[in-house]
Amino acid sequence: MWGNATPGAIAARFARLVEQLGGDTAAAKAMGQQRDLMAAVGASEPATLNQVSAHVGRGAPAVSRAVDALVRAGLVQRQADPDNRRRLALRLTDEGRQFLNRPPAADGSLEARLGRLASSELRALERGIEILERLPR
Template sequence: MWGNTSPGAIAARFARLVEELGGDTAAAKAMGQQRDLLAAVAAAEPATLNQVAAKVDRGAPAVSRAVDVLVRAGLVDRRPDPANRRRLALRLTEDGRQHLNRPPAADHSLEGRLAKLAASELRALERGIEILERLPR
């Protein structure tokens, strides 16, 4: 592993470590929940609210409010189901698909910053991560 490292590999390991050690921040949770909702809609397109709620293991009222946010952001399209006018059909918009398929922006930012470091600095960071990974949980 020593000397064969890349900024991308270190960024991925560090991002996993940050999520594990400090991923309970409000912003991290919100981003994770948004991605979970988008993935649930994509998995059952055209998805119903109840299908999405079951997939993310949350109540329908909370999921409904979260879907409202995704609709306003242009990530989800919500229309009446032609087969059942009392039900709404949820689909990802093209922006929603791109958002779901794109790695989190923080990963790119971190990788870009790490790419500016010298090889010796990258090795030092890698060693530090190895030490942090061995910490008792």
């Protein structure tokens, strides 16, 4: 996205990065884990619990409990696989897809402060974020 540095885009990317890095709070970390689970479901639709577990690197029991919460929240749909009734197929609901496609909530005050920077400074911040995004997890 080099050269398309807007305060809103940088604020959203930074919020997503903070979420991916665990955030400063337990709530930010939980939100990041929730997004990771939903992204894993979306990447393999119809996904199995084992596929999602492998994608996020967590055990099936923990992922199953987390998926239960996503199902209760209306973000993920769980159905019996028509080809194998013993296997469950996981899919994002429309609401889940919208949630996942929406960038994490960026702090509006951060966006306002970034709006006061020069274009060259915004491009420098964008480049710094690109570097941070490449850091191994």
